[in-house]
C-alpha cells in the first residue's frame with residue numbers, strides 16, 4: 066500500500082515538467098543558456114534532496130531495526146523497542162513452567178489461529194508459554210488482537226515482533242532457556258501467493274531460517290516443531306497422501322515455500338543437530354479461525370446474502386478437502402512436542418544424530434466443498450447463492466486426503482471431530498463473535 070502511494074507520488078512528480086518550456090526556441094541564446102543552466106542547477110539540487118530523503122528514510126531511520134524487513138509492500142517499517150525490567154518480568158512470568166515435567170515453549174504466530182489454540186492448551190497443562198507475533202494485516206488484525214486478549218487472560222504474553230528479527234529472538238532466549246519452539250508463524254493461504262509472493266519468502270523461508278539460526282546457536286538448543294502443509298503434496302494423484310510420497314510438484318508458491326522449509330529443516334538437523342518435527346496440516350478449521358479460508362468467508366457471505374463461488378474441476382469433477390478440526394490438530398501438536406527428542410548440538414556444533422520427523426495431521430475423510438456449503442446452509446438456516454466456477458489455476462489443488470497411520474503410530478494422533486460437528490462449533494463461535502453487531506466482519 067505504502068509503496069503504491071509512493072509510486073503515485075513519483076508519477077505525479079514525473080508529470081510536472083521540471084523545466085517548463087525547455088525546448089521552446091528563446092529569443093536570445095544567452096538568456097536560453099542562462100535559464101538552461103539555472104534549471105539544471107535546480108534539477109541537480111532537487112535530485113540531491115530527493116536522494117537524501119530516500120537515504121534517510123530507508124537506511125538511517127530508526128525503523129530500519131536490524132534486520133530490515135524485505136517485504137516492504139505490506140508490512141510496516143515499524144520499530145519495536147524491547148527490554149527493560151518490566152518487559153523481561155512479563156516474558157519470564159509467561160514462560161514459567163507451573164507443572165512437574167512441564168516444558169517451556171516459545172510459540173511463534175501465537176496470535177494466529179493454530180497458535181492461539183496451541184498456546185492455550187499448553188498453558189492449561191502447566192507448561193510455560195511465551196508468544197511471538199507480528200500482528201501483520203494479512204487478515205483483520207483486530208481478530209488477532211482479540212485472540213491475544215484471550216490468551217492474556219490466562220497469563221500468556223505475546224511479544225509484538227517479527228521472526229526475522231534475530232536480535233529479538235536472541236534476547237528472548239537470553240531471558241528464557243526455552244526447551245521447545247512451536248514455530249507456527251507463517252504466511253498462510255494458497256491463493257494470496259499470486260498477489261504478494263514476497264511475503265511468502267519473507268515469512269516461510271527467511272523467517273524460518275532466522276528462527277533456526279537462533280535455535281542452533283543457543284545453549285541448550287531447543288527442540289522444534291513447526292507447521293508444514295498438506296499443500297506439499299501438490300499435484301499428486303495417488304491418495305491418501307502418505308509421508309513417503311513425492312513432494313516435488315507444488316501447485317503454488319505457498320506450497321513451494323513449505324516444501325523448501327522441509328528441506329531447510331533437513332539441513333539444520335544435519336549440520337547442527339537440531340531436533341525438528343514438521344507437521345503437514347490439512348485445511349484446519351474451527352472457532353477463532355482464519356477469515357481468508359473458504360469455510361469462514363462462505364459463512365460471512367451466506368449470512369450477508371452475497372453469492373459464493375464454489376470451484377469444480379474439469380468435467381464437473383469434485384473439489385474436496387480433508388478438513389481437520391482445530392482440537393484434533395492441537396492434540397497432534399502437543400503430542401509432537403511431547404515426543405520430540407532433545408537437540409544434540411551445543412555451541413552451534415552437532416554432537417550426534419538428532420531427530421528429524423514429518424507427519425500428516427489430517428482427518429482422513431475428504432469432503433466435497435459443495436457438501437461443506439450444504440452443512441453451512443443447514444447450520445445457518447440460510448440458503449447460499451451458489452456460483453459454480455471452474456477451478457482457476459491459482460494454486461488450488463483438486464483434493465487432499467491424509468494417510469495418518471504414521472502420526473497414529475508415533476504420536477497417538479486420532480482425530481475425533483467430523484466436519485458437521487466441527488462446523489457447528491465454528492458457527493456457534495462465529496455468531497457469538499460477530500453476531501451481536503458490535504464487530505464488523507472484514
Ligand SMILES: O=C(O)[C@H]1O[C@H](OP(=O)(O)OP(=O)(O)OC[C@H]2O[C@@H](n3ccc(=O)[nH]c3=O)[C@H](O)[C@@H]2O)[C@H](O)[C@@H](O)[C@@H]1O
Pocket residue numbers: 253254255293294295296345346347348349357358359360374375376384385386434461462463465
Ligand atoms: O491444508 C493446507 O495445508 C492448507 O489449507 C488451507 O488451504 P485450502 O485447503 O486451499 O483451504 P481454503 O482456502 O479454505 O479452501 C478450501 C476449499 O474451498 C475451495 N474454494 C476456495 C475459495 C472459493 O472461493 N471457492 C472454493 O470453492 C478451494 O478450492 C478448496 O478446495 C489453508 O488456507 C492453507 O494455509 C493450508 O496450508
